[in-house]
Amino acid sequence: MDLRYTDEQDQFRREVRDWLAGHVPAEPLPSLDTPEGFELHRDWERTLESGNWGMVTWPVEYGGRGCNLIEWLIFEEEYYRAGAPLRVSQNGIFLLGPTLMEFGTDAQKARFLPPMAAGDEIWAQAWSEPNAGSDMAAIRSRATRVTENGEDFYVLEGQKTWSSRAVFADWGFGIFRTEPDSKRHKGLSFILFPLDADGITIRPIRQLDGDAGFAEIFFDDARVPVANRLGDEGQGWHIAMATAGFERGLMLRSPARFQVTARRLIELYRQNAERVSPATGERVIECYLDAEAYCLNTYYTASRLMAGGRIGSEASCNKIFWSELDRRMHRIAMSMLGARAELTEHAADAVDAGRWLDGYLFSLAGPIYAGTNEIQRNIIAERCLGLPRA
Amino acid sequence: MDLRYTDEQDQFRREVRDWLAGHVPAEPLPSLDTPEGFELHRDWERTLESGNWGMVTWPVEYGGRGCNLIEWLIFEEEYYRAGAPLRVSQNGIFLLGPTLMEFGTDAQKARFLPPMAAGDEIWAQAWSEPNAGSDMAAIRSRATRVTENGEDFYVLEGQKTWSSRAVFADWGFGIFRTEPDSKRHKGLSFILFPLDADGITIRPIRQLDGDAGFAEIFFDDARVPVANRLGDEGQGWHIAMATAGFERGLMLRSPARFQVTARRLIELYRQNAERVSPATGERVIECYLDAEAYCLNTYYTASRLMAGGRIGSEASCNKIFWSELDRRMHRIAMSMLGARAELTEHAADAVDAGRWLDGYLFSLAGPIYAGTNEIQRNIIAERCLGLPRA
Amino acid sequence: MDFTFTTDELELRDGAREYLRGRCTPETLRGLVESGTADLAGWPELVEMGFAGFLVPDSAGGLGMSDTAFVLLAEEAGYVAMPEPLVDVAGIAAPLLAALDSDAAAQIAAGAIRVLTSHPLNPYVNQLGTGDQVLRFSDDKVELIAAADIETTTVDSIDPLRQLAHIETAETAILAEGVEAGTLAARAALRGALFTAGELLGLTAAMIDMSRAYAVERKQFGVAIGTFQAVKHHLATAFTRLEFARPVVYRAAATLDGDERRARLAVAHAKIAAADAATGAAEAAIQVHGGIGYTFEADLHLFMKRVWALCGLWGDRHHHMRFVDSEILHGHLQTGPATTFAANGLASGQH
């Protein structure tokens, strides 16, 4: 155990820091859930890719740098430290990307990964259905295989919902029932589809802040080539679980994100120390310590993975930890804002340009999406602790 | 709504206060879970009764004063304010007593209530069985009716557990299966039995502090007259639920008890203010406020009951509130004691003679006994909020 | 010692409940949100119901009801997330103007004018419309100002039914100055915090009810999600907090006119307890709702947003907690059994 960075790691950090210092937009971009903001974020992805920073852990051939996990964490630290924009491409680069690496054919990788890293194709996830929220196996959308003019297609029918980015994105991925009368986890396949295909309709859903952060997707006789299927037919659930694992695992919420929030919370506390209640400071410290713990746990896990270990069901602990920490930090911040907590980014008086309110809204979704924390606790109890299913 | 005490209420308070000032032992009594302590507590009950203070809410004919609920609360406030001993008779006066008033025959009331109020007969509860903890309906102990020499008896067979006070008490009460093959809530009867009867064996159970605060009771061909049955045969569950209602309800944990703890906690904080962490003071205040809230809620409920209202499933809220508050107050106190938290009453250095540790141990049982807080939350969700049973 | 509401008070509450739940439905609110403005055309009807003059004496055309009863009304207004400025106009301005023998109280009761408030504790005025007036409190002055004389800047709240404005003005009519003004401002703050706590109780009850309804209806894993213990416990905890916050708020209302420090302490407790119950219930509610609670499609968001706004009004948790701290930990107020209603009874060792 040696918790010092190597010279090479320090060198890598310097390189990232220098590049970001020269490229991160001086002003925060507008929300990526607005038309203008989405395109500006896409531009930012292209800028990143121009420096070869699109997805540093990917192999060079797909637009990456072949970085290991520690380098990835260093990259993320510098990224958040620099206040760089949110990654509009996150559904692609953090979820679908790793899935493609593991399950995709060479042709699929070559076709999809480079434009994903370049921001040329932005991906939406399409996990949920109206009756398949936390119960992901209750999928009803169908993909029926047909042959026309010698070409094999899937005809997609049904509905997806809570599809983040779908309002403005280019492509979507999700699982569909390819075996007609199959039940639950069986007979599902993982399929990629262009969002502008005939037969696909997008209905934006207005989220708490009024923006259309997600959408419903309706499929009515939408056709995609069979080559858009990832993995084997019927293997959809297995692949989706792997993808969901990435979502709950290391990459979706890198520690730097929460360390930035903890630092801002400390600043907010200092500005308000005279007026807040006596416990507030310690509550802030507890958040700082937990953000540190999350960072330490991530480095610890990354080191073990690099040494050949595997990440298992304990990834569910991650999801619980960061989501509840994030909500707590923003709850405390909201409390410190007092009568100004309700102000949006459009209000001139809003503290820190309304980012605390915005962050609180977002943090409330944390314990819900990617499997509610109730489901995650069930998973921990059943798979890590061996308690019986009900 | 008028939250001022009447002159008569003030007068009653003075009377209680004066009497207690002249009678409460100067030194705390030893634990009532020791042989010596038990008898000293019994003596105290006799002293109380000598002043006609055994159970002030009971009718005069049974040794009471016919006080209403507000007077009862005033009595309790003065009782805790004076630092008077724990009520070793509580299973009798707070649980069985009210049950007898509601379901007992005149003969039963006349036989059992006066010695109960006088401390001459101390009662143990016998609710649980080894396989019927939170699942109270899983009772297996049997009472078989037999006639011998023209007299009707119940023959008791089986085992009870977690029976508080049973090691030293005189009588016990519990429910037994009187209908041989009955299931769950049916076929049970509520029976009173002398603990020194032939065929009854008491095995003390050592609790966290090392004292035998409860016991197992084994029944092996133990005979009690049929007249010891409370209510009708088969009505046992109904009566037990009423008794359990008293346990969760107003009387078992009167607010004064927690207000004393909150006040001591404030004192402890003041003594340690220089060394404790910044949040401690506010956590103490939150306890004080919750103890006040518990007091207010009790007065509010008492007033409604006096105006003809009834207490329902929301009594489960009480159980949750006081038990979690009590644990929290003692947890904070333990934290303030630092390296001296582990000291028992036998250690000369123990802060406040080890009462905080003792109280913490006791508080850990709060969320468990009288129906775990998990069960209470189920009850609230199902009966107060109408959520479906699993 | 009688901690119950009178039959009159309960009947008025029931009437208000029936009226508000019929008129101010989630559909109504949704319509107001979509139209982009909190249309307050319903005010005359509220006046007709007697709400505007609820605390104005009979002699000035009001109902002459008690502060305690007004808490019940505020609860009902909270339950439906009513956007109209009931607390400002009827809870604070009207009785204060009545106490100052101002004609304005009768005018409020009659619906001729609406008087909003501006107070150092609150940086903005809510729902200021043409024709309204503003009662402005500051350290040493209480002024009554006509909307026509006010320059306003709109300020955007996350609650789409709150229309906030910064106000600036020169032309004013001074109602009180110096010490009297300070006393009036303190009284306004007490009433503002108390009645806001009442609204928070109502909002909390509404969020629990709508979550309960959703948990009964929504199915996952083949059963209603309300069968899951985690869902039950989220709502049972929220319900328990609400049950224990209510009497705290009612006590504050019933002792508002008693000993000043005790009243201030009771109000601080009320605001803290109601805000904590509401904040906790909002988080439980969105967790029970899942994704749909995160959207404009469910009603929940309107109630949560109102909660977040009201928590900061008339003194936030920090403001009130610091007062409790100064009295309890660093002051000499007696605590323990027999002190809760001390200022009204024997207790606290006078004997």
Place this chain on the structure above:
Amino acid sequence: MDFTFTTDELELRDGAREYLRGRCTPETLRGLVESGTADLAGWPELVEMGFAGFLVPDSAGGLGMSDTAFVLLAEEAGYVAMPEPLVDVAGIAAPLLAALDSDAAAQIAAGAIRVLTSHPLNPYVNQLGTGDQVLRFSDDKVELIAAADIETTTVDSIDPLRQLAHIETAETAILAEGVEAGTLAARAALRGALFTAGELLGLTAAMIDMSRAYAVERKQFGVAIGTFQAVKHHLATAFTRLEFARPVVYRAAATLDGDERRARLAVAHAKIAAADAATGAAEAAIQVHGGIGYTFEADLHLFMKRVWALCGLWGDRHHHMRFVDSEILHGHLQTGPATTFAANGLASGQH
């Protein structure tokens, strides 16, 4: 940057685990409790296993292992609620005496003597037996005292396997004075808090495991109580806290010799995180156990009581929290991304 244990360290851990779980079973502990004394006759076996000289250099007959590895050993000792004073003797006294070139280190490693500690942070000495010695730290002196020269008063702990004593003595051998003594006392405090945190991790894991086993076996309402979501969630929460406390403790061990303030901060975090995880797990465990957890009949009580004792040792939560407060809120230590391992790397803006 390598946040993994070496194969050697893990193998030593596994060996210690096998040995301790075989030797120090709940039945053994129960026997010790019933006999009314923590019989420490097992110490020679611990010496033979190399535990006593774990941190003593090879040259002095020890294993010469790292602080990091000792944390793993402390975890295993905590997991079985081992009563012997491993942390005192092997974790603090031995390496400190070795660093002072005292022969006593080799004697500890060889099992010839046991040296306990007395420190201003801890009011009592634990497990002091005839023939032992005490390393006493104070502000300006470090002394080594033979038990024979010590007057002791027994002090009763709720943990039946902790045998506490007040000590008083005149005859001492002074090992260090002045600034050096202060430095040594501070180092002892760091090690004491760190290794106690390690023990707390082990105790936490043990309580979770025994609760898990009980929840699988115990039936209520016709099913194992582990099927109930409330039981699952109690234990899942405890498990999550433990998972996130572990790397915090390991980091503190790995950086103990680095920058002094950073090391102090890391140890404070370790003690806080481990104590919080343990306290929470103890409450979850007793809640899952129900009544039986409240008795001497289940093993749980021995583990809970040890937790309550250890939380107060080598600085309680308040002590460590105040240090964090002074550094983070009121100091100038940089926080945010890239500062966690700052003293060892680039970070914190040197570039």
